[in-house]
Amino acid sequence: MYSRKISSLFSTQLREWELAKLNYRQLENVKSREFDFGYFKVFVQFNPGRIRSSSAKVDEKSIGERPCFLCEKNRPSEQRGVSFEERLTILVNPFPIFRRHLTIPSELHIDQRIKNNFDTMLALAEALPSFIIFYNGPQCGASAPDHFHFQAGNSGFMPLEKDFQDGNLTTLFSSKEGVEIWQWKGYQRGIITLRGNDRKKLVPVFNHFLEMFSEVQPDRTEPMLNILADYYDESWTIHIIPRKKHRPSQFFAEGNSQLLISPAAVDLGGVMITPREEDFEKITRTDLEDIFSQVCFNDNEIAGFLIELV
């Protein structure tokens, strides 16, 4: 039901909304580089339209001073939405990374928090099976940390999805009560993957992780993380990416050593976004490894979380 509504939303918006039409057309010519790490690949996408998101000031003062672009009253007049469970509105993202890119804000202006919203994320994934749903924590890439929202992009675009399905980098760490917990090895960025066909059983496992991780980062309003969730073969796959840092040192460097990269769910899913062409041209495989190691936990640290989780 939603699939049809969303595809009709796209065709209407791309016909009637000049900004969206232009930006989706430009995406067809976007430049991309491929970095081969052996068992997996990482793509770098040069996407100038994302400068606003990558360089967004997300400190409390800057956020408090700007009109919230996810609140209905401040949205462009051409933007249309589809209501989801009378709580969220599904919108076409006018600054796309994906060929089909959605922003899914809450109807209310409430803080970005995953606690008590994870179940809704699973509901969305099931309702939109041709999309992968993602969540960027308030200090991990959400450019509106004061307005709760998810995003979604068409399935199959991020290498992470295929890398999980191929199974070369993952092993089943535990399987009980219908929830599988998968461990990654050698993926440069620590990820915990849950898979199961029962929402009611996945939610408490996620909540347990969140509580445990809150104790690791007690000073944060929410422990730092990105989450990606999709639904296929009647099961959910949820990739949890705990974070150490929001932005790598390269982001704050000056002159030639600066790389304006602000990693969020899509970047860690294997499509790094560079809004500036100079960064796109000069970035190396070593830079990518270094950025992953700064912002993510390593395999040993993740193994410690897994032991506590089961």
Ligand SMILES: [Zn+2]
């Ligand atoms: Zn708002």
